[in-house]
Each structure stands twice: as C-alpha cells, then as structure tokens.
Amino acid sequence: MLTVTEKIIFIVLTVACLGASFFTFTKMFRVIGLGKDPIDWKKVAQNWKVGVDTFISQKTLFKTRPVVGFIHALVAWGFSLYLFVNIIDVLYGLIPNFKFLPNHFLGDIYRISVDIFSVLVLLGVIYFLARRFVLKDKRLQISAPVMISNSALKGMRFDSLLVGSFILVHVGSRFLSASFEIAGSHSDWSQPAANLVSKIWIGMDHDTILVMEHITWWLALGLILLFLPYFPYSKHAHLFMGPINIMAAEKRKSMATLEKIDFEDDNIEQFGAAQIQHLPQAQLLDGYACIQCSRCQDACPAYETGKELSPSALEINKRYFFNENLDILAKGESVDKALTDWMLTEEAAWSCTTCGYCVEVCPVGNEPMVDILRARQDLVMMESKFPEEAMETFEKMENYGNPWGLSPQDREAWMDGYGVPLMREKKKVDVLYWAGCSGAYDNRGKEISQSVADILNKAEIDYGCLGNEEMCTGDSARRIGNEYLFQTMAEQNRETFDQYEFKKIVTQCPHCFSTLKNDYAEMGIELDVVHHSQFIDELIQENKIEPQPWVDEDVTFHDPCYLGRHNNEYDAPRSVLQSVLREGKIKEMEKAKSESFCCGAGGGNMWYEIKTGERINQNRVKQAVSTKANTVAAACNFCNIMLEDGVKTTQNEENIKVLDIAEMVSQSLSE
Amino acid sequence: MKIAVLVKQVPGSESALPLNNYQNWIEESSVTFVMNPPDNYALEEALLIKERLDEGEVVIVSMGPDRVQKVIREGLAKGADRGIHIKESPEIVKDPLLIAKSFTTVLKEENFDLVLSGLQSDDTGMGQTGVLIGEMLGASTATLAIETRLEGDHIKVKRELEAGWFQWVQLPLPASISIQSGLNTPRYPSLKGIMGAKKKVIKCISSDLASKQAQTIDKIFIPQTSKQTEVIEADVDVAVSRIVEILKSEIKVF
Numbered sequence: 001m002l003t004v005t006e007k008i009i010f011i012v013l014t015v016a017c018l019g020a021s022f023f024t025f026t027k028m029f030r031v032i033g034l035g036k037d038p039i040d041w042k043k044v045a046q047n048w049k050v051g052v053d054t055f056i057s058q059k060t061l062f063k064t065r066p067v068v069g070f071i072h073a074l075v076a077w078g079f080s081l082y083l084f085v086n087i088i089d090v091l092y093g094l095i096p097n098f099k100f101l102p103n104h105f106l107g108d109i110y111r112i113s114v115d116i117f118s119v120l121v122l123l124g125v126i127y128f129l130a131r132r133f134v135l136k137d138k139r140l141q142i143s144a145p146v147m148i149s150n151s152a153l154k155g156m157r158f159d160s161l162l163v164g165s166f167i168l169v170h171v172g173s174r175f176l177s178a179s180f181e182i183a184g185s186h187s188d189w190s191q192p193a194a195n196l197v198s199k200i201w202i203g204m205d206h207d208t209i210l211v212m213e214h215i216t217w218w219l220a221l222g223l224i225l226l227f228l229p230y231f232p233y234s235k236h237a238h239l240f241m242g243p244i245n246i247m248a249a250e251k252r253k254s255m256a257t258l259e260k261i262d263f264e265d266d267n268i269e270q271f272g273a274a275q276i277q278h279l280p281q282a283q284l285l286d287g288y289a290c291i292q293c294s295r296c297q298d299a300c301p302a303y304e305t306g307k308e309l310s311p312s313a314l315e316i317n318k319r320y321f322f323n324e325n326l327d328i329l330a331k332g333e334s335v336d337k338a339l340t341d342w343m344l345t346e347e348a349a350w351s352c353t354t355c356g357y358c359v360e361v362c363p364v365g366n367e368p369m370v371d372i373l374r375a376r377q378d379l380v381m382m383e384s385k386f387p388e389e390a391m392e393t394f395e396k397m398e399n400y401g402n403p404w405g406l407s408p409q410d411r412e413a414w415m416d417g418y419g420v421p422l423m424r425e426k427k428k429v430d431v432l433y434w435a436g437c438s439g440a441y442d443n444r445g446k447e448i449s450q451s452v453a454d455i456l457n458k459a460e461i462d463y464g465c466l467g468n469e470e471m472c473t474g475d476s477a478r479r480i481g482n483e484y485l486f487q488t489m490a491e492q493n494r495e496t497f498d499q500y501e502f503k504k505i506v507t508q509c510p511h512c513f514s515t516l517k518n519d520y521a522e523m524g525i526e527l528d529v530v531h532h533s534q535f536i537d538e539l540i541q542e543n544k545i546e547p548q549p550w551v552d553e554d555v556t557f558h559d560p561c562y563l564g565r566h567n568n569e570y571d572a573p574r575s576v577l578q579s580v581l582r583e584g585k586i587k588e589m590e591k592a593k594s595e596s597f598c599c600g601a602g603g604g605n606m607w608y609e610i611k612t613g614e615r616i617n618q619n620r621v622k623q624a625v626s627t628k629a630n631t632v633a634a635a636c637n638f639c640n641i642m643l644e645d646g647v648k649t650t651q652n653e654e655n656i657k658v659l660d661i662a663e664m665v666s667q668s669l670s671e
Numbered sequence: 672m673k674i675a676v677l678v679k680q681v682p683g684s685e686s687a688l689p690l691n692n693y694q695n696w697i698e699e700s701s702v703t704f705v706m707n708p709p710d711n712y713a714l715e716e717a718l719l720i721k722e723r724l725d726e727g728e729v730v731i732v733s734m735g736p737d738r739v740q741k742v743i744r745e746g747l748a749k750g751a752d753r754g755i756h757i758k759e760s761p762e763i764v765k766d767p768l769l770i771a772k773s774f775t776t777v778l779k780e781e782n783f784d785l786v787l788s789g790l791q792s793d794d795t796g797m798g799q800t801g802v803l804i805g806e807m808l809g810a811s812t813a814t815l816a817i818e819t820r821l822e823g824d825h826i827k828v829k830r831e832l833e834a835g836w837f838q839w840v841q842l843p844l845p846a847s848i849s850i851q852s853g854l855n856t857p858r859y860p861s862l863k864g865i866m867g868a869k870k871k872v873i874k875c876i877s878s879d880l881a882s883k884q885a886q887t888i889d890k891i892f893i894p895q896t897s898k899q900t901e902v903i904e905a906d907v908d909v910a911v912s913r914i915v916e917i918l919k920s921e922i923k924v925f
Contacts, residue, residue, distance in 0.1 A: 400686070407686055
C-alpha cells in the first residue's frame with residue numbers, strides 16, 4: 001500500500017522511536033536499581049504466569065469499582081488485540097496487496113473481533129476521558145489538604161489527556177482506515193461496524209479515498225511510533241510495569257509485617273526510609289506501576305475523613321519525582337530530599353491507620369502503606385520525630401509493659417470471680433488465652449475478657465492465662481515504627497512462652513493475633529495463634545458450646561482490619577454472630593469485608609490523635625447507623641473502644657450499641 | 672561547658688507500691704522503677720544548653736543500687752556523654768543531707784560549671800538536694816527554674832513564684848539549679864542514641880555513708896479513707912440553704 005518513500009520514512013522512524021523508548025526504559029530500571037533489597041529479576045521472570053494471568057483475566061480490576069473495571073478490561077483486551085493488529089497493519093502497509101488470511105474463517109474471526117473491539121475501545125476511552133475531564137469524577141481527584149507536587153498535578157491531567165487521545169486517535173484512525181479500505185474495494189460483512197461507516201464515503205472519488213486511507217494509516221501507526229518515546233514517561237507504562245510489579249511482589253507474612261531488622265548488624269546505618277534510596281527496589285517499582293486510578297483512597301480512612309494522607313498521592317508524587325530527577329537518579333545518585341518533603345507529609349505518615357485497604361485494592365499490587373511504615377521507622381528511630389503522645393506510649397510500654405501505662409501487677413484484676421486458671425500454676429495447657437493489654441486494663445476490654453473466659457470455662461477447655469506475666473506484644477510500637485521497642489517486647493514474651501507448654505494461643509484482639517502470628521514468626525517465634533472468632537466458631541461447629549439464639553434485632557458487623565484484610569478472616573466472626581441471631585439478621589455496611597472501613601485505632605492511632613478532618617470512628621459509626629441495625633458487633637478491643645466512643649460523640653446511643661461477638665455468645669450460653 | 676545532671680530512679684507513678692514488712696518503706700521487688708520525671712526535664716535542659724552552645728559535656732550522676740544504671744543508660748541514650756554511678760544502699764536515699772554530701776564529694780572532683788537537678792524527686796519529694804549541693808559546692812543556687820539563658824560566665828534563670836509571678840535572677844557560674852517540670856519537651860532516644868549509649872562509660876564510685884544517716888523514716892502508710900455522710904432532714908428551704916452553706920464553706924466551690 002505504502003509508496004517507497006513512505007516505507008523508508010516508516011522504517012527510519014520505527015528504529016529511532018524504538019531506540020528512544022528503549023533508552024528511557026533502561027533509565028527507569030536504573031532508577032529502580034537505586035533502591036535497597038535488589039529485586040531478583042530471575043525470580044520475577046519465573047513468575048511470568050502470574051503476570052500473564054493478571055493481565056488476561058484483569059481480575060485485580062474487579063476488587064472494587066466493578067463497572068469501571070469491566071470497561072478497563074475491554075480497553076485492555078482491545079488494546080492487546082491491537083498489538084497484533086498493528087503488526088498485520090504494518091505488513092499491509094509494507095507488502096503490496098497483503099491481506100491477512102483473506103478467505104479463511106480465522107481471518108474472518110480476526111476481522112470481526114478487531115471491528116467489535118475497536119468500537120468497544122473507542123467507547124471505553126471516550127467514557128474514561130469524559131469521566132476525568134467532563135464528569136470530573138471525584139474519585140480521580142486528590143483533594144486538599146493532601147500534599148501533591150505541582151509537576152504531578154499538571155502532569156496527571158496532561159498525561160491522561162495525552163494517553164486518552166492517543167488511544168482515541170490510534171484506534172479511531174485504524175478503524176477509519178478499515179472503512180476507507182472497504183469503501184475503496186467492496187463491502188465486507190466480517191467488519192460490520194467499519195462496513196457501516198464506509199457507507200459515509202460512498203460518492204467520494206477513488207483518489208480521495210486512497211489518500212484518506214494513507215492518512216489514516218499514518219495516523220494509526222505513525223502515532224504509535226511517535227508515542228513510543230513518551231510512553232515510558234507516561235502512566236501508560238503501567239501496561240508493563242503493572243504486571244511486572246505483581247510478579248515482583250515481596251512475600252510478607254501479612255501485609256503490615258515488615259522484615260525483621262537486625263540491630264546487631266553494625267553495617268546498617270539507616271533504619272527505615274528517609275530518602276528514596278532507602279526504599280526497597282520493589283517499592284520504587286510501585287511508582288512506575290501506578291496508573292493513578294486512586295482506588296486506594298476510596299475507603300482510606302485518613303483520606304475519607306479529610307486528613308493529609310492519600311496513598312494515591314504518595315505513589316503519584318513518587319512517579320513525578322522520578323520523572324523530574326530521572327537523569328540524576330538513573331546515574332545511581334540520590335537526590336538529597338527527605339521523603340517527607342515530597343512524597344507525603346509527616347502528618348500524613350502519622351495519619352495512616354495501617355488498615356491495609358490501599359494494599360488490598362490496588363490493581364497493580366502497590367503497597368503505599370509499606371512505604372509509610374518504612375518512613376515511620378526512620379522518623380522514630382533515626383530522627384525521634386513523632387506525635388508527643390506516642391512518646392508517652394513508648395515510655396509506658398518500656399516501663400510498665402503495656403501502652404496504658406498501668407501497673408503490671410494489675411493485669412489479673414479482670415479475672416476476679418471468673419475462675420481463670422493461671423499458667424504459673426498450671427504450667428501446661430492446651431490453650432493459652434492471651435487477653436492482651438486492652439483485655440486486662442480497659443473497662444470494656446475486661447468485660448470481653450470475662451466473656452471469653454466464660455466461654456472457655458463452659459466449653460471445658462484446658463486453658464490458662466499468663467496474667468501478670470503477660471506483656472504487650474509490641475503491635476503499636478512496630479506499626480508506629482519503633483522496631484527496637486517491638487523487638488525488646490517480643491524477646492521478653494519469648495522468654496515467658498519458653499517457660500510453659502501450650503498448643504495454641506487464643507487472642508481476642510486481632511492486633512495481638514496478627515502480631516503473635518505473623519510478626520513473631522518473622523522474629524523466629526513460631527506459635528499457633530487463632531483469633532477468638534475462629535476459636536469460638538470451632539467450638540460451635542464441634543458442639544462444645546451450644547449458643548441459644550437470643551438476638552431479635554438486626555446486627556451489623558464491623559470487620560477489624562487486622563483480622564480481615566491482614567489475615568483474610570471474614571467468615572468466622574459472621575458465622576459466630578449468626579449462631580446468636582434469633583429474629584435478627586446481619587445487615588452489612590456498604591464498606592464491609594475486604595473493603596471494610598477502619599475504626600481509626602490501627603497503626604498506633606489508638607494512642608495519638610490527628611486533629612485534621614473528621615474523626616474516623618465517628619465516620620464509621622455513621623456508616624453503621626445507616627444500616628438501621630440496632631447493634632454493631634465488633635471482634636476487636638480497639639474497634640470496641642473506638643466505636644463506642646463514636647456512638648457517644650455522635651449522639652447515637654439511642655440508635656445503636658456496640659458489642660463484642662464474644663459477649664454475645666457468652667450471653668447465649670445457659671448456666 | 673561541663674554540665675552535671677542529677678538523675679534519680681523512683682517508683683513509677685502507676686507502679687504497684689506495696690509496703691514492706693517494717694512499714695518504713697515500700698517492698699521494692701514488685702516495683703516498676705523509672706527516671707524521676709522532673710530529672711528528665713533537667714536532663715533535657717542540659718542537652719538543649721549543650722546543643723545551643725554546640726560544645727560541652729553532659730554527665731549523668733545518679734545514686735543508688737545497681738538498678739539505677741538503667742536510668743543512667745536512658746540518659747546516655749538521649750544524648751548525655753557519660754555517667755557516674757554512686758553506689759549507695761537504698762536506705763541513704765531518704766536522707767537529703769547525706770545524699771547531698773555524697774554527691775558533693777563526686778561533683779567537686781569533676782569541677783562542673785552547671786549542676787542541674789529536677790526540683791524534687793517523685794518518691795520522697797523533699798526538694799533539698801539541689802540547694803544543699805549548691806551550698807556545699809560554694810556555687811550559686813536557684814530553684815524552680817522554668818527557663819534558662821546562658822550568657823558568658825553567668826546564667827539567667829526565670830523562676831516561678833507563687834500566684835502567677837515570675838522572677839529573673841542572674842547567677843555567676845558555677846551554679847546549681849533545680850528545674851521545674853514542663854519547661855521543655857523531653858526527647859525520646861533515637862536508635863543511634865540507644866546503640867551509642869552501650870559504648871558510653873558509666874563510672875562506678877562506691878560510697879558508704881549509710882551508717883552516718885541522721886534522718887530515717889519511721890513509718891509510711893496509705894492514707895486512710897473514710898466516708899462521712901450527712902443526711903439533711905428538713906423542709907426544702909432549709910435543706911437548700913444548708914446545701915448552699917456546705918458548698919460555700921466546706922467544699923468551697925464558690
């Protein structure tokens with residue numbers, strides 16, 4: 001089809017643009033190489049199936065926003081089909097009279113799918129552009145008071161417009177080109193849409209149609225070539241970087257369980273991340289994988305309540321920081337700027353409740369929460385810069401072994417009259433019941449502990465409590481970034497565990513649960529830990545207890561982050577709850593299970609308060625109230641405290657009450 | 672600038688405080704010991720002075736049994752340069768004159784420019800150590816400092832007086848100053864500090880002044896609580912005026 005001159009121009013352009021693109025890509029990978037903990041590219045390559053599977057199935061897109069996810073899938077599938085189409089079209093341009101399997105049913109299938117997908121991609125992209133620029137979907141925007149760099153703000157709009165228009169013009173021209181080809185030859189039933197459009201060109205003279213065919217061919221394929229050098233700079237690079245990022249995912253015991261820091265290693269001079277080069281390579285890759293969809297901030301408790309944090313802004317800032325400093329970073333030099341000056345503010349870092357929503361929903365496997373945890377480690381251990389109340393918490397944990405700062409001698413006070421056996425007397429048991437600090441000191445927590453003890457007694461479990469020998473697991477310390485304090489506490493608890501024999505630990509607090517199960521395993525302390533919801537559920541299944549249903553009013557269940565997202569347990573607490581319902585039903589909140597909304601206490605936020613914006617617990621209580629349920633059931637001491645406070649401070653005491661599932665079960669067991 | 676900070680280890684405010692068998696002190700085995708909070712402010716003030724001058728040495732001096740090394744290390748982690756541990760039996764820690772004498776012996780040798788201490792200890796709360804030491808060292812002395820300004824060879828100290836009054840005094844160095852709580856925000860040790868503290872030196876000095884003790888504690892006890900209920904049986908007017916009278920003269924709410 002093409003003339004000789006056109007062919008030469010095309011080939012020269014192809015080589016030049018591919019070269020430029022490749023050059024930028026190598027730079028990007030050198031930027032990634034600046035990080036610590038090198039990515040094992042061999043392993044990543046071996047993981048190819050995961051990447052291909054994610055790309056083809058588009059399954060990570062459907063975790064939230066299913067409609068948009070579906071449209072994205074259409075665009076993605078259509079676009080990949082277009083990679084093949086482009087090759088065929090290039091051959092068509094270069095080889096005279098080339099047609100792909102003209103009289104073969106495979107050729108027909110090819111043409112018909114290209115035709116249909118062209119229309120779908122066009123509609124999809126028009127929708128996406130309209131959503132961003134006309135409808136101005138709030139979910140794509142990052143609102144104040146989040147810090148977002150100027151280059152990111154400008155770049156985001158420009159990038160979206162450019163990428164959107166590129167797809168529009170590329171696919172559109174290709175589609176028109178097909179219609180001109182049909183108009184120039186004869187109608188083609190295997191390209192119904194193009195066939196239809198070709199009717200418009202009836203009456204055009206043959207030469208004009210030929211010129212139009214050339215123009216649209218160049219618009220479709222020449223544009224691809226011109227876009228290639230820009231491609232790596234744009235967020236469109238997520239097409240490769242997304243799947244690669246998923247393939248390169250770091251394996252963690254749970255989403256907030258970072259690797260153990262070896263404090264004996266004198267070679268480590270930097271703990272946590274102060275600057276970009278202190279982040280692991282896999283997390284630098286996150287910046288390139290991000291497509292700026294901002295799904296991560298949809299139910300981010302900090303962002304939704306108007307705080308300075310947006311996990312999306314974090315990754316976007318990262319990306320534009322790379323773009324701005326590409327040449328310096330690619331040389332392997334660092335830029336002397338603190339993460340808290342450009343990636344997220346210090347207050348944003350402290351606003352994170354480590355609820356894990358951002359990590360859970362990210363379609364390309366980014367982990368903004370982990371960046372935050374690493375930034376906190378630096379702020380705490382290197383710079384001693386953190387909320388003042390957190391300092392008091394550390395000191396209380398150091399001095400009294402619990403974040404409440406109450407006497408370690410008072411840990412057994414809740415046991416009075418509940419016949420709770422103690423490990424120091426029994427020495428050997430089946431089940432070690434870990435009441436936790438809140439279960440020992442907080443008034444509501446104590447009642448929950450008493451309920452659990454009641455259930456254990458009635459199920460005739462051979463169990464024991466550590467009582468005054470128990471000590472905080474160090475959860476809050478670890479999430480706030482005080483790894484050193486966490487390890488000190490873990491070591492002390494290890495010594496206590498070593499004195500006794502037990503098969504299993506039952507906890508009522510998901511924070512204790514996750515920390516003992518995952519973070520202690522990271523420390524080399526292997527324990528079999530279950531949450532009370534799982535244990536009680538087991539007791540019911542095995543008929544060791546028989547709850548008498550008594551709840552006649554509707555109940556909504558608030559998923560604790562460290563039970564749900566962090567440990568994938570959504571069913572056990574619901575099953576337990578079901579066992580006590582008589583007339584009442586479970587009414588789910590809009591944000592439930594893996595999309596649940598944090599109570600506001602996680603990540604150490606229990607101990608300090610970020611005053612910007614609305615209070616998270618009040619927001620969550622309003623969500624619970626809107627279900628019209630009369631009870632919000634919780635399965636975490638922190639959640640219980642936060643929700644109860646939220647109920648009181650939003651004047652909802654008449655509308656809803658907060659109960660732990662253990663309390664509901666205990667109440668259902670006859671004497 | 673050579674600054675000594677006197678740091679005492681005391682039972683934590685939330686610690687269990689069981690009485691010992693003689694009822695003259697607490698049973699220490701089940702007590703959680705912490706750095707005396709006012710001393711923490713004194714330490715912070717010393718560190719701030721050193722940082723402002725960008726030179727000098729901060730030395731933690733503590734007295735008591737071996738367990739007090741914990742608070743010395745804590746101070747070293749926060750940035751003090753070295754520690755001195757005066758090994759002394761716990762009994763002496765209740766006689767302020769002996770405490771001051773014991774400290775003075777050590778402090779004299781070191782020739783400090785500044786001796787800072789918390790205004791009082793949270794256990795016995797006598798508030799005399801800093802003053803007595805100032806006297807014994809022949810140094811100038813100020814108490815209840817809420818702000819310090821080092822100017823050449825003297826120091827200006829803002830003191831808190833009664834009823835919302837303040838006073839600026841100027842003292843020549845060397846000086847012994849007791850620090851009021853709340854004048855600064857004590858820091859949390861960085862990891863570098865904690866690691867570095869392990870390599871810092873704590874000099875142990877034995878001293879046995881226990882036998883010379885002049886002041887001893889006879890008995891300590893937990894205040895007895897008692898309930899007093901007054902039932903007002905009268906008609907409304909009389910009852911109300913009685914209640915108003917109680918509020919006025921006994922509870923003093925007006």
